[in-house]
Amino acid sequence: MEIRLLAKGYKNNVQFYEDFLEDKIIGNEDYFSEEYVTITDIPNFPFYMGKESGEGRNKAFLEAFQIIAKYYILTDRELHLDERFWHSLLVTKKRDYILEKYPAVKEGFSEFKKIVIKNFDWENYIYKCVLAAEYIEDIGENEIEKSHLYQLVLDNLDVYNYIIKYPIFRNAEFVVKILMIIDELNISKIMKANIKNRPDLGKDTRYGRQVIYELNKNYPIVMAPMMEKEDLKKEVLKALSYYYDISSIGRELVSIN
Amino acid sequence: MSVTENNEKLWNFSPIPNIEESNFNKVLERFYGLGIKGLTKENIQNSLDGRLKDSNLPVIVKIELGKTQQTNIPGIEDVKVHIRSLKGRNSYTVETIEHMLKSMDQEEASYVSFEDLNTSGLTGAKNGQSNSKEDTWGIYAYNKGVHFEEKDEAFETTRGGSHGIGKIASNAASDLHLMYFANCDQDNNQHLGGTVQLIEHEHEEQCYRSTGYFAKVEDNEGQSKFYPYENKYHEIFQKNERGLKIIIPFLRKEFNNEDEIIKTICDNFFVSILQGNLEVYVNEYYLTKETIHTFLENPKYYEQNMMDMKKVFTPLYYKTYLQKQPRTIVVNNSDEEFEFKLYFTYDEAIPKGRVGIVRTIGMKIEDFKVKANASKPFNAVLIGGFKEDKYLKSLENESHTEISSEHIKDAKIKAKATRFINNLSKEVAKVIDEEMRKNNPTDEEIDTKDLIYLMESQFKSDLEKAMGSVKIKNGKSILKTTTNTHKEVRGEGENKGDVREKPKSDVKRVPKKTQDGNKAAPDEADDAKETFRVNSNIVERIIVQNTEYLQFMFSTTDEMKRVKQCNIAMRIIDGMGEEFTDSFSLSNNYIQIKDELKGTLCKIKDNKIIDVAVQKGIVKLKMNVHENYNDALKFIYYVEV
Numbered sequence: 031m032e033i034r035l036l037a038k039g040y041k042n043n044v045q046f047y048e049d050f051l052e053d054k055i056i057g058n059e060d061y062f063s064e065e066y067v068t069i070t071d072i073p074n075f076p077f078y079m080g081k082e083s084g085e086g087r088n089k090a091f092l093e094a095f096q097i098i099a100k101y102y103i104l105t106d107r108e109l110h111l112d113e114r115f116w117h118s119l120l121v122t123k124k125r126d127y128i129l130e131k132y133p134a135v136k137e138g139f140s141e142f143k144k145i146v147i148k149n150f151d152w153e154n155y156i157y158k159c160v161l162a163a164e165y166i167e168d169i170g171e172n173e174i175e176k177s178h179l180y181q182l183v184l185d186n187l188d189v190y191n192y193i194i195k196y197p198i199f200r201n202a203e204f205v206v207k208i209l210m211i212i213d214e215l216n217i218s219k220i221m222k223a224n225i226k227n228r229p230d231l232g233k234d235t236r237y238g239r240q241v242i243y244e245l246n247k248n249y250p251i252v253m254a255p256m257m258e259k260e261d262l263k264k265e266v267l268k269a270l271s272y273y274y275d276i277s278s279i280g281r282e283l284v285s286i287n
Numbered sequence: 288m289s290v291t292e293n294n295e296k297l298w299n300f301s302p303i304p305n306i307e308e309s310n311f312n313k314v315l316e317r318f319y320g321l322g323i324k325g326l327t328k329e330n331i332q333n334s335l336d337g338r339l340k341d342s343n344l345p346v347i348v349k350i351e352l353g354k355t356q357q358t359n360i361p362g363i364e365d366v367k368v369h370i371r372s373l374k375g376r377n378s379y380t381v382e383t384i385e386h387m388l389k390s391m392d393q394e395e396a397s398y399v400s401f402e403d404l405n406t407s408g409l410t411g412a413k414n415g416q417s418n419s420k421e422d423t424w425g426i427y428a429y430n431k432g433v434h435f436e437e438k439d440e441a442f443e444t445t446r447g448g449s450h451g452i453g454k455i456a457s458n459a460a461s462d463l464h465l466m467y468f469a470n471c472d473q474d475n476n477q478h479l480g481g482t483v484q485l486i487e488h489e490h491e492e493q494c495y496r497s498t499g500y501f502a503k504v505e506d507n508e509g510q511s512k513f514y515p516y517e518n519k520y521h522e523i524f525q526k527n528e529r530g531l532k533i534i535i536p537f538l539r540k541e542f543n544n545e546d547e548i549i550k551t552i553c554d555n556f557f558v559s560i561l562q563g564n565l566e567v568y569v570n571e572y573y574l575t576k577e578t579i580h581t582f583l584e585n586p587k588y589y590e591q592n593m594m595d596m597k598k599v600f601t602p603l604y605y606k607t608y609l610q611k612q613p614r615t616i617v618v619n620n621s622d623e624e625f626e627f628k629l630y631f632t633y634d635e636a637i638p639k640g641r642v643g644i645v646r647t648i649g650m651k652i653e654d655f656k657v658k659a660n661a662s663k664p665f666n667a668v669l670i671g672g673f674k675e676d677k678y679l680k681s682l683e684n685e686s687h688t689e690i691s692s693e694h695i696k697d698a699k700i701k702a703k704a705t706r707f708i709n710n711l712s713k714e715v716a717k718v719i720d721e722e723m724r725k726n727n728p729t730d731e732e733i734d735t736k737d738l739i740y741l742m743e744s745q746f747k748s749d750l751e752k753a754m755g756s757v758k759i760k761n762g763k764s765i766l767k768t769t770t771n772t773h774k775e776v777r778g779e780g781e782n783k784g785d786v787r788e789k790p791k792s793d794v795k796r797v798p799k800k801t802q803d804g805n806k807a808a809p810d811e812a813d814d815a816k817e818t819f820r821v822n823s824n825i826v827e828r829i830i831v832q833n834t835e836y837l838q839f840m841f842s843t844t845d846e847m848k849r850v851k852q853c854n855i856a857m858r859i860i861d862g863m864g865e866e867f868t869d870s871f872s873l874s875n876n877y878i879q880i881k882d883e884l885k886g887t888l889c890k891i892k893d894n895k896i897i898d899v900a901v902q903k904g905i906v907k908l909k910m911n912v913h914e915n916y917n918d919a920l921k922f923i924y925y926v927e928v
Contacts, residue, residue, distance in 0.1 A: 052378050198862050248919035249862030272915065 031072050036118045037063040041147055047139045050146075055121055067109060071101045072119060074127045077156045078145045081134070088184050091159065095180050098156075099163040110160055113150030120146050152195040161194055165202035182209040185218050189238035196246055204255040204262075211263045212238075215279055217270070225273055237274055244269035297362030298483065299504045300369065300495035301511070306487040309376040311383060311464075312497065315484055318459035323542040326399075327551040328650075329456040330533060332687070334403035335556075335565060335648050337531065345575075347404040349568045351523075352538075352545055354395045359521035360536050362501060366465060366483050367391055369499060372490040380486060390462035390537055397543055399460070400523060402532035409470045409531060412478040415502070415514035424470065427454065428480045429500065429513050458484045462537040467501060469518055469526035469534065478515040479524055545569060550588050553579060554601045558608060558670070559649025580605070593636045600654055603666040604643040607632040613670075616714045620707035625675045629715070630668040633722040637664040642715055644669050644690060647676045653689050658712040660719050667715065682707070816854075821924040830918045834911055835877075839926070841904035848904055854927040855896040855906070859920055866923055869894075876916050883907035895927065 040046045040061060049055050075097035076090035102110050109115050120128060128135055128146060135142045148154045162183050170176030183190050186209060193199045193208060212218050221238030225231060231240065245254040245265060254265055267276055318325050331348055338346045357363055370391060375381030411422025416429045431454065457466040467481035481501030488495055502513035518525060526532040552560075552567050552574055559565035560579050567574045574582060582588050583602045590596055596603060613628035629642075640663040642655040647670065655669070671679065682690040682704055692704035827838040841848075859871045873880075873891050880889040884900040884907050891897070899906055906926075912918070 054377070196863060243861075244917070246862045247859060247921075248917065251919040251921065272917070 031069055031123070033067050033069065033072075033115070033119050034062050034122065035065040035067065035114050036061055036121065040117070040121075041143070044139050047142045050121060050125065050142070051136065053125065055125075067105075067115060069102075069105060069109075072123055073097055073101055074124065075159075076131070077120070077159075078132055078148075079155050080144065091184055092180060094155070094159040095163050095166075095183075098159050099167050103160060103163050103167065107164075111150075111157075116150060116156050117147045152191060158191070158194065161200070161205075162190070165205050168202050169206050179206060179209065182213055186212055186221060186238070188236060189221050189242065192239045192242045196242070198246065198249055199242070199255055201255055207257075207259045207262055208242075208266070211259065211266050215263070215267070217279060220270075220274060220279075228273070237270060240273050241266055241269040244272060296365050297516070298365035298369070298481075298499050298501055299513070300499045303487065303494050303496050306489065306494050308487050308497065309380060311380060311486055312455060312484050314455045315459045315464060318456040319539075321456075323460070323544050323547045324551045326456050326460045326535075326542065327548050328555050328687070330401040331552065331556060331565070331567065332648075332650055334401070334406055334531075335559065335650070337403060337406035337408070338564070339405055339407055342405060344405040345564055345566045346406055347566045347568070349400075349402040349404070350548060350570070351400045351402075352397070352543060352548075352570060353399075353523070354397050355521070355523055355536070357394060357396055359523065360396065361467070361479065361481070361516075361520045361524065363536075366463065366499065369483075369485060369488065369490060369495070370463065373485055373488045375486075387463050396536045397538040397540075398523065398534060398536045399538050399542070400532055400534045402526065403530040404528055406530040408472045408529050410472055412470060412472065412476060412480075412515050415505075416512045424478070424480070424515065427468070428482070428502070428515065431455070431498070455484065457533050457535050458482060460539055460542045461535050462539055465536055467524055467534040467536070469524055469532040471526045471529050473529060475529075477518040477526060479518040479520055480515045545572075546588065549574065549582060550601075553582050553588070554599065555651050556649055557583075557601060557605050558645050558651070558668070561605075561608065562649055564649055593634070594638055597638050600639070600641050600643065600666060603632070603637065603641075604651070604668050607666045608668045614718070616669075616718065618707060618711045618714050620678075620703040620710065622703055623678075625671060625678055625707075627669050627671045627675055629718060630670075631718055631722065632666045633664065633719075633726055634666070635664050635726075637666055638662075640665040640667075640719065642667040642669050644679070646670075646679060647672065650687070652679065652683060652687055655690070655711070655715075657715045657719065658709070660712075660716050663719050663723065665719055665722065667718075669715075678707070816927045818856075819926045819928070821926055823923070826924060828922075830912075833914070833916075834909060835916075835918075837906075837908040837910065839906040839924070841901070841906075850901045850904075850928045852898050852900050852928075853906070855899055855908075856894065856925040856927065857922045858925070860923050871920070871922075876913055878911040878913055880911075881909045883909050901928075 037060075046055070046061060049058065049061075055061055075094045077094065079087050079090050079094075082090055132145050135145050150157050152158070162180065166176050166179045166183075170179055189208065189212065190205070193205055199205070212221055221236065221241065223237055225235045225237055225240060228235065245252070248254065248265070248269075252265055254262060257265065267279070270276055270279075318329075321328075327350070334346050334348045370384070370387050373380075373384045373387075375384045409424040409427050411417060411419065412424040414422050414425060417425045418430075419425060458464045460466075464484040465481070466483075467479060469477070469479050471477045479501065483499040483501075484497060485499060486497050488497075500513050502515055504511050505514055506512075524532075524534055548569050549572060552569070556565055556567070557579060560567070560574060561576055563576050566576075572582075583605050584591070589599065589602050591602070593603070607630045611630040611632055613630045616627050616629050618625045618627065640657065640660055642657060644652045644655050645668060646652060657663075679690060681695075681700075682692065684691055684694055690708060692701050692708060695701040695704055821839060825840045827836075827840075829836045841850075857871060857873065859867045861867065873894055873896065877891075880891070880896055881887070882889050882900055884902050884905070889896045889899060889908070896908070899908065
């Protein structure tokens with residue numbers, strides 16, 4: 031399947047949006063560059079979970095993980111981490127799917143930007159899924175373990191988001207280790223919870239984010255991204271201890287401090 | 288023999304063998320987008336271009352907005368017949384045609400007309416479609432994309448138009464893309480012409496071109512040729528004195544805006560009007576040299592509070608132009624030099640600095656932003672002479688709203704144009720700097736923007752060095768060394784790629800801001816402090832159990848040799864190289880801080896360690912940390928002296 035890449039300048043172009051709605055993008059040379067990429071299969075997958083919650087969201091994410099892992103991350107990294115590739119794919123090949131699945135795009139340009147041509151960074155759902163799929167497919171030993179890891183991403187989306195926000199933490203081993211530590215210590219609920227009585231930390235601060243922030247501040251004196259899992263576990267607990275009484279977390283861990 | 292003999296049609300379209308083009312002319316949409324402003328500007332500019340040579344009389348433009356019975360519109364039924372036969376082939380044309388059909392059946396139609404006086408009008412109407420350069424009627428009426436040129440080169444240069452697409456501006460203002468023009472020439476010949484811009488269409492088994500003409504078709508040696516009608520039509524279509532009159536019936540609702548017309552005239556032609564070269568009447572309002580100030584001073588049209596003039600600058604330009612003596616600035620394009628008169632005002636109350644670039648004809652082209660100076664408190668008007676005008680004209684975009692190099696095809700000329708625009712920025716920036724210095728006398732010669740940038744890039748490269756050594760097993764670096772830098776620290780106009788010399792000094796000055804935003808001069812007052820950011824390579828920091836030792840060695844810095852004591856602030860820096868202003872509290876982390884040189888305990892005030900002794904450029908602190916102190920934190924230190 032050949033995908034022509036869009037030329038720069040589409041992102042803030044309202045006309046581009048209107049032409050998308052009217053199916054006038056394909057055939058209008060003005061919108062395209064001379065570049066194209068070839069990719070074997072381009073099956074549909076959910077790529078916007080902003081309006082979903084609970085089970086629906088988990089289901090959408092799992093579907094996206096699986097399809098991206100199976101079909102999309104086989105390409106070069108430069109390609110599947112390239113915003114223009116995804117935007118071009120969605121706009122030129124997935125129009126019907128988008129209009130049916132995300133009818134909100136018809137409401138206006140801002141919805142379209144939010145859903146279809148969203149910046150390709152840690153807030154973008156495709157980006158999240160691509161990284162998760164890459165990491166887990168690289169590290170997971172077998173299908174059972176992989177599906178366990180995908181489930182961990184879903185159970186700890188908030189922390190996952192926060193991790194991939196920082197380039198220094200954006201590596202498969204670190205992400206997987208953190209998720210496994212949270213799982214082993216059974217602190218997923220704590221990590222998601224809001225920190226109360228600490229107005230100095232700003233609104234909506236969660237334990238998990240604060241732990242990642244501490245690891246970030248300590249880097250590179252504490253090389254969290256390179257640590258063995260057991261050492262990293264100590265650092266996670268230490269960081270958590272600045273905000274949370276960890277004495278209740280697993281007796282075998284009390285010796286940490 | 289006349290082709291139209293049998294059915295006596297007033298409007299005619301050229302027959303074609305088949306339909307090829309199913310779109311409306313793209314220029315229509317562009318002018319539609321420019322709105323009533325674009326239309327007004329285009330027509331007044333055309334009138335100024337048509338001014339009489341050797342005459343000192345001002346060009347007068349009479350603009351009239353009104354309504355008229357459809358029956359007064361010449362040949363309107365012919366136009367409707369053609370509109371009814373249009374077939375849209377994409378959603379845009381379908382929509383446009385529907386709009387035309389909906390609009391054309393109102394009994395009364397709105398119109399606007401632009402009539403000029405003390406202008407030459409068109410010539411050679413009697414010759415019809417002659418394709419002769421001498422016959423401006425023929426060019427105006429029957430030829431798209433061409434504008435007529437004056438034989439006199441000097442005169443031609445000062446004219447506003449040049450792209451030859453403005454003619455279609457009037458069609459874009461009509462719901463039916465319909466316009467008429469009435470002409471009265473030197474010999475009092477009065478003719479009426481008109482055009483309608485449709486799409487190619489089929490009517491009674493004949494295909495037609497998209498443009499229709501209010502003209503009779505005559506067969507001329509095998510070729511058909513258009514001729515205009517003598518003007519015997521309704522009053523609003525009459526033109527009895529020499530000059531041209533544009534009439535646009537079925538005026539679009541959103542174009543029917545008297546206030547916008549008045550503002551457009553003031554915004555773009557205030558110089559022409561003040562020079563006495565132009566007078567414009569809009570219904571019962573007169574805009575002349577004597578009256579223009581009443582519009583500029585009227586809050587109905589213009590924001591009167593200078594602090595709020597952030598988008599429209601006309602009242603400022605007006606004052607600058609009238610009250611200031613111009614100075615001469617020379618702008619080079621690497622080939623030639625151009626001399627401009629610059630009228631310049633410096634005033635702290637002006638929120639945005641702009642240069643109104645004006646053609647000698649008196650038309651403003653652009654609110655020019657001087658690179659890196661768009662928020663300085665100034666206002667200026669720039670006008671050149673004959674040669675400058677010619678050059679500026681070549682730099683204008685099609686809508687005459689901007690000077691740019693982008694539309695120029697020839698690479699060399701384009702490079703020169705870019706150079707010219709950059710140098711224009713530079714020359715005006717010099718004037719701005721000079722005026723700012725005059726208005727803000729200061730001892731300091733420091734460009735803080737550069738300094739802050741230096742610190743930032745120095746720190747960034749230090750951090751990158753530290754990070755570069757990190758490897759994982761397979762030898763691949765897993766760290767991205769691109770550290771995010773604080774956007775707010777980078778000065779306006781600074782690019783990431785800018786290469787600058789590394790600072791030699793190990794401290795960098797961060798001039799402290801006083802309340803009015805000016806730099807404090809350390810020599811002027813004893814209590815004025817300066818803050819330095821400390822380069823990490825002069826800091827030694829050791830943590831032994833619960834004690835942290837901190838030492839600064841400023842010995843190499845002249846600025847610090849004289850200093851006896853200082854205040855120290857600390858900020859956390861994260862793994863990405865970002866600094867956090869308030870996330871570290873000294874009192875929550877240190878039990879006590881001892882000044883080793885003085886032998887006394889330090890006080891903490893405003894999260895700063897104050898009155899720390901400096902001896903021969905050295906600072907020594909011993910700090911007892913709380914039990915839960917995070918010894919993996921990194922800091923950046925600020926010293927206040």
